[in-house]
Amino acid sequence: MVLEHIQQRLKSEDRYDCPWSWDSLTPELTAAQSRALVAWVLDYNENFVVRSSHLIPQCWPIHRGLAREIAATYSHWMAVFHHPTATPSDATYFYDRVLPPFQDRISRWLGPHAEKCQAGTHDAGWDKDVAERVNRVHDSAGDTLRALDGGIAQSLATTRSAPAEGSDDTADDAAVGSSHGRLGSPDDP
Template sequence: MTGAATAFDDEDLELLLALYNAPANNEEPRRPPWTWSALHLNERAALARMIDVWVETYNHIHATQPTDLIPPCWRHHPGLATELAVQVWLWYAAHIHPQTTPLIAGEYYLRHLPGFRARLNHMLGASPPECRRSDHPDTWRSETDTQRTSYTTTSYNHDDDVDQLGQLHFGFPHLAGRGQT
């Protein structure tokens, strides 16, 4: 395993599959097992262990170059952690779900996996090689955070901007200005 404190087991799988298969109802909103914020602490821990196993397998099968590796610091990269949770369940839907087909598996390998691989370095931030050497830098997104904190929404006239957006018709001029009062 890639550093998981406790191995992913059948109990974890049952816990997460119960969420995957839970129907929506009026009493409680559905809590998809790929949405970190929808999960309770024990469910998040189970998902993290599941992702550790998926990452280990991905690195063994799909990482043919060092730049393909998912580093063990994936938890420190919120965008990557979010996408990994989805990738695990996309893989499940393509290979294990009772209603899967070869077409669904093909879609996973032709669309979802290549898209994920193309975004992987970007999600690791400023220093992907450091992360892959198990030397996760604290500065992995410091320039981005510095720039982001300098933004302020109060310095713009939002009403004018939104009105101008309504004028963009992309070749459908009969839609321009609809909804104006």
């Protein structure tokens, strides 16, 4: 189902519901994408991890920036290895230019205690500082905590990609980065 959707999106001129963008998926596609990502992460960990810092831990869905990057990398992988027009050059490009930087960013997306997550002992307070900033930006701790505590599909499907229209939180967006739901660099402060 996800493969067919990605292939259809690659052929389409209207790219509103892009499979690598959680915000644009229907609930049905979000659930299918979630299952596909779990399988892809297992395969990735089995075949491409050569350093512990490259391991995607079980808690990856909680790290929403990482989950979004996994979705984008997975979609790229699907296009490279399953699209009818894919070439060996596409595969080489993926292994040379897409996969290594993705692997190098995994620990950054996991936060200051990445090694705990990668050892299977996720620190429940890993995002305390970030969560406090998100709460101030949203001006509602309840909404933010519900989004953080929800399942991967619900959390990722309801995250904003940009500040709400008429909102004046662009300065806080820059400070919060992807934790606010805006895809930013893992190096954003």
